[in-house]
Amino acid sequence: MSNVTQSRPRLWLETLLQVLAQWSGGGAAGQPAGARDWGLPTRRSEAWRFTDLRCLTQLDPTRLHTGTAAPHWPEAFRQAPSGQVSPRRLSLQLDGRGHWLSPQGEPPPWPHGLMPLPTGDIAPGQVLRTVIPSGTLLPLGAQLNGVTPGPSLGLQVSGPDPVHLDLAIQAEHAQAWLAPHVLLVLQPGARLCLNWHVAATAQAAVLPMVEARLGLGAQLEEATMAWGCPGAAFLGGSFIHQSPRSVYRRTNATWGWGLSRDEPFVRQSQGQAETHLHGLAVARGQSLLDTHSTVYFDGPAGRLRQRHQALADDRGHSVFNGRVVVPRVAQQTDASQLSRNLLLSTKARIDTKPQLEIVADDVQCTHGATVSCLQADELFYLQSRGIGRDQASRLLQRGFCEEILQRLPQSALLWPSLQSLLETPVPDQP
Amino acid sequence: MTSTETTPFREAPIQPGDLLLSIENLHACVEENEILRGVSLQIRAGEIHALMGRNGSGKSTLSKVVAGHPAYTVTAGSIHYRGQDLLGLAPEDRARSGVFLGFQYPVEIPGVSNLEFLRVSCNARRQHRGQEELDTFAFEDHVRETMAIVQMDPAFLERSVNEGFSGGEKKRNEVLQMALLEPLVAILDETDSGLDIDALRIVANGVKKLALPTTATLLITHYQRLLDAITPDFVHVMAAGRILRTGDKDLAMALEQRGYDWIEEADGSDTLQP
Structure with missing residues (x-):
């Protein structure tokens, strides 16, 4: 294939794949099988029609590196020696x-109930392929993560007492390309709280990916705070395989990125499991924040509670596509999905789409989507108590965010970066 | 109408009998519909007024216009508060300067902590009065003490503003806000509606405690039962956007017994001006 005839995105991808292959010690010939066959999605594709990848392709593949900076851990985390804040954290x-x-640069001292996966037990990509139907193109973030070399964090979780795992990534240098991969196997009845803190303060790309297999009755709570800057791109994905009676709760807050594409994919393999997805996207400036979620019920009596909230201001753009698949085998599924959106500027944009694919006939599936500006009666109520209009507006925006943020674990709220989401704390000065 | 920069100052002392609120020939409409058609009313320090009237007579509209609700347009007349043109002030400036509206239907605001809302409101008023603002610790002590006035459970501080509150709890929260803001003129729009007997007694006691010789209260109500607990100095009857008759507590008793028809037929012929 001649470069002359290639489009710029194609050329960019080719170069990127060559660079990543060199990172893994290969060269162009060392590219993963099939990698040369896929291309960057275009806006002609339904799933990408609102999402412009320029923020990603503006990175120079020849200058990419994996440099990170030390995250600014909250004091409560830093006090602990060797990263182990408590016996189960x-x-x-x-x-x-x-x-x-x-945080002190040492290898992890594994807490009780958490240990590296035995070698050869399960390979990266294996859970992903049980979650995404074969023959289906993988999400872009997962594809790029998969071809980026680097050891993944493979962990086995056991025991009924909850284990807490805090992961922090900080991209502070331009052209950083960070693709962390976490593979989790939760034994039956095991409980894990996984907290991500992802930050980018330079033109960079962060592509975190989680694969998790939840055994019978296992519980995984995944909380993510992902905040970036205008030139930074975030392509995240969680691929969750749930056994019966397992519970998966995912809460994420995303803000500040030039481009964010978050693609959680959950499969309840035999139904009878619970999935809770709560997302907050705050799109200010020219930020484009896109969430494409899929929950697939492969058995009866599964339950889903999903709520996605987005706030778009300035020229910000929020995209939400919530796909819920309920085939005939998934009778007595109970699913609800709500997309609430605040549109604060005439140049901001919200695109939201529920996508319920229901074949089973004995189910309860609801969905709703609202787009509104700040409520005049709420503003007046606050003003009538002496609170100035701007301050009242900030309080209401903050309240809107809090509806999701209050679901984050307390430890996630310790990160000072949360204040950049809420802008500034509401001052007393009217 | 925009909020003005607040310059801290000490509120001038008020003597009982000072004119606090003066409404003259007020006309107001919402969209194209004229609701208020020449309301005139004067309220002095130390007075408790009751405003009664049929549904749709304009009572709530009057309260919202005084508070500065943006949905209403004043087409004629004036409102002066302590000699100042109230209509020129933004809603927040009216509140900071001491005008309080207790809502008939308090608004639920999910995600906004009641405690933070109360603290920011209280400090806005305090700053206007030239008082030191309360930090979070001092405010929490203050609000917990104040909650005793309406026998309100401190657990409501942790919840979002009015979210999931029962009707009675919302009204107690309104009176709590009134107690924290220490208004000079409090307008309570059907604060008694939706309350059971005990809740009505608690709310009425709270309002009575807050009614001082240097403040004024305007109670909008449909029922004598609130006026059994709080004796008004003046009772006004409103119909078709005007105050048709003014009397004392006996007028409220007569309304309870005879309804409104006789007032509208007489059309204010024996009005007692306060």
């Missing part, structure tokens, strides 16, 4: 070579 950060280390 572990805090890790990504180093410049794709390794996870404690």
Whole structure:
């Protein structure tokens, strides 16, 4: 294929794949099988029609690196030696070579109930392929993560007592390309709280990916705070395989990125499981924040509670596509999905689409989507108590965000970066 | 109408009998519909007024116009508060300067903590009065003490503003806000509606405690039962956007017994001006 005839995105991808292949010690010939066959999605594709990838393709593949900076851990995390805040809590950060280390730079001291996956037990990509139907193109973030070399964090969780795992990534240098991969196997009845803190303060790309297999009755709570800057791109994905009676709760807050594409994909393999998805996207400036979620019920009596809230101001753009698949085998599914959106500027934009594909006839599936500006009666109520209009507006925006943020674990709220989402705390000065 | 920069100052002392609120020939409409058609009313420090009238007579509209609700347009007349043109002030400036509206239907605001809302409101008023603002600790002590006035459970501080509150709890929260803001003129729009007997007694006691010789209260109500607990100095009857008759507490008793028809037929012929 001649470069002359290639489009710029195609050329960009070719170059990127060559660079990533060199990182893994290969060269162009070392590209993963099939990698040369896929291309960057275009806006002609339904799933990408609102999402412009320029923020990603403006990165120069020849200058990419894996340099990270030390995250600004909250005091409560830093006090602990070796990242182990308590016997059942572990805090890790990504180093410049794709390794996870404690904030003090040491290898992880594994807490009780959490240990590396035995070698050869399960390989990265294996859970993903049980979640995404074969023959289906993988999400772009997962594809790019999959071809980026670097050891993944493979962990086995056991025991009924909850284990807490805090992961932090900080991209502070331009052209950083960070693709952390976390593979989790939760034994039956095991409980894990996984907290991500992802930050980018330079033109960079962060592509975190989680694969998790939840055994019978296992519980995984995944909380993500992902905040970036105008030149930064975030392509995240969680691929969750749930056994019966398992519970998966995902809460994420995303703001500040030039481009964010978040693609959680959950499969309840035999139904009878619970999935809770709560997302907050705050699109200010020219931020484009896109969430495409899929929940697939492969058995009866599964339950889904999903709520996505987005706030778009300035020229910000929020996209939400919530796909729920209920085939005939998934009788007595109970699913609800709500998309609430605040549109604060005439140049901001919200695109929201529920996508319920229901074949089973004995189910209860609801969905709703609202787009509104700040409520005049709420504004007046606050003003009538002496609160100025601007301050009242900030309070209401903050309240809108809090509806999702209050679902984050307390430890996630310790990160000072949360204040950049809420802008400034509401001052007393009217 | 925009909010003005607030310059801290000490509110001038008020003597009982000082004119606080003066409404003259007020006309107001919402969209194209004229609701108020020449309301005139004067309220002095130390007075409790009751405003009664049929549904749709304009009572709530009057309260919202005084508070500065943006949906209403004043087409004629004036409102002066302590000699100042109230209509020139933004709603927040009216509140900071001491005008309070207790809502008939308090608004639920999900996600906004009641405690933070109360603290920011209280400090806005305090700053206007030239008082030191309360930090979070001092305010929490203050609000917990104040909640005793309406026998309100402190657990409501942790919840979102009015969210999931029962009707009675919402009204108690309104009176709590009134107690924290220490208004000079409090307009309570059907604060008694939806309350059971005990809740009515608690709310009425709270309002009575807050009615001082240097403040004024305007109670909008349909029922004598509130006026059994709080004796008004003046009772006004409103119909078709005007105050048709003014009397004392006996007028409220007569309304309870005879309804409104006789007032509208007489059309204010024996009005007692306050």
